[in-house]
Amino acid sequence: MKRPAKPTAPPLAGRKAILYTMGKSKTIELILPVATPAELRSMVKLSRTARRRVERAIAEAGLRRKTS
Amino acid sequence: MELVHDPRRVFLNIPFDTTYEPVFIGLVAALVHLGKHPTTVLEFGGGVEPRLDRLLGQIHGCGFSVHDLSRVQISGRGHSAVPRFNMPFELGLAVAVARQPRGQSAHAFALLEARPFRLQRSLSDMNGFDPKIHNGTRAGAVRCMFEIFADSAPADLRTALRLAGSLARVSKRLKRVHGARSLFSRVVFNDLFTAATLLREQN
Numbered sequence: 001m002k003r004p005a006k007p008t009a010p011p012l013a014g015r016k017a018i019l020y021t022m023g024k025s026k027t028i029e030l031i032l033p034v035a036t037p038a039e040l041r042s043m044v045k046l047s048r049t050a051r052r053r054v055e056r057a058i059a060e061a062g063l064r065r066k067t068s
Numbered sequence: 069m070e071l072v073h074d075p076r077r078v079f080l081n082i083p084f085d086t087t088y089e090p091v092f093i094g095l096v097a098a099l100v101h102l103g104k105h106p107t108t109v110l111e112f113g114g115g116v117e118p119r120l121d122r123l124l125g126q127i128h129g130c131g132f133s134v135h136d137l138s139r140v141q142i143s144g145r146g147h148s149a150v151p152r153f154n155m156p157f158e159l160g161l162a163v164a165v166a167r168q169p170r171g172q173s174a175h176a177f178a179l180l181e182a183r184p185f186r187l188q189r190s191l192s193d194m195n196g197f198d199p200k201i202h203n204g205t206r207a208g209a210v211r212c213m214f215e216i217f218a219d220s221a222p223a224d225l226r227t228a229l230r231l232a233g234s235l236a237r238v239s240k241r242l243k244r245v246h247g248a249r250s251l252f253s254r255v256v257f258n259d260l261f262t263a264a265t266l267l268r269e270q271n
Contacts, residue, residue: 033075033131034103041265043105044258054262057241063234063267 075131075174077105081158083139084110084252091202092251093239093260094209095134097232100264101224102217104132110257123158127165131174134216135159138182138204140190156191178216180209206232231267238263 035043046054078099082092099106107130112122127133135155143152159177166175179199181187187199200215202208210228217223239251242259251260 035076035105036103037100037265037268040100040103040105041262041269044262044265046258046262050259051262053245054238054242054259054266057238057245057259058263058266060241061234061237063238 073129073131073174074105076103077107077130077132079127079130079133079162080106080108081133081135081155081162082108083136083152083155084250085139086250088136088139089239089251090206090236091136091204091209093236094202094206094232095213096260096264097235098210098213098228099217100261100268101228101231102213104217106261108257110252110254124161124165127158127162127175131176132217133158133162133175133177134180134213135162135177136180136202137187137191137199138180138202159191159194180212206236227271231264231271234267235260235264238267 080092080095082088082095096106107126109123109126112119112126117125135158137155137159140152140155142149144150159179162175162177166177168175179187179194179197181199181201182204184201188195200212202212207229210225210232214223214225214228239260242256242263243249243251246253246256246259248256251257
């Protein structure tokens with residue numbers, strides 16, 4: 001079976017993880033305090049114009065083609 | 069207004085000098101690489117609440133704060149020269165928040181300096197809390213953030229350094245677009261943070 005290029009499981013970052021403690025029959029709930037890049041970007045309230053402005057700046061810096 | 073507490077949010081208590089911009093870019097790039105959300109007082113805006121209340125709300129809303137005391141010095145010339153108290157004052161607030169009984173707060177803090185042993189002379193009350201030394205460079209700032217946060221996220225130093233380099237290039241464009249002299253304004257910082265997340269996504 002071919003392995004997918006990208007992992008299909010959702011990233012653990014910022015999600016609740018259940019840790020099984022050794023030798024004890026209880027679980028600890030832990031929220032990993034990191035976010036995915038997409039989650040981080042959604043934390044900024046950004047208008048379409050602002051997003052386009054940033055995309056253009058990135059493109060002009062020669063780092064990515066402008067997408068819109 | 070107190071922000072909803074988010075352990076991923078990191079409050080940056082830093083000097084807003086143009087000469088500090090390389091370090092600032094390094095901090096933002098490294099934090100975004102590590103899955104953290106950097107915030108500063110620049111995001112306050114002009115609310116009706118007193119500045120101190122907004123500042124405390126901001127610190128309470130962050131799981132972590134980073135305090136750079138490398139520019140605690142005399143600012144200005146002649147009779148207008150005064151010592152800069154904001155950064156050590158904000159550190160004091162963060163220390164007070166962090167030392168509240170568990171359950172009332174979940175806040176931790178770290179210190180940055182440009183030179184070793186300077187903090188022991190400028191703020192001996194913080195002896196025992198060793199600052200991370202960034203040497204006033206972008207790469208130094210990235211390394212400091214890795215020393216503090218790399219345990220909590222999958223991290224690759226070379227990728228983060230590359231992200232910081234890319235962000236530095238984009239920051240020049242952003243300043244030109246906004247006609248801004250520095251990165252230290254609300255709108256430019258928002259764009260810088262967004263650029264960091266977009267660059268992080270494509271890496």
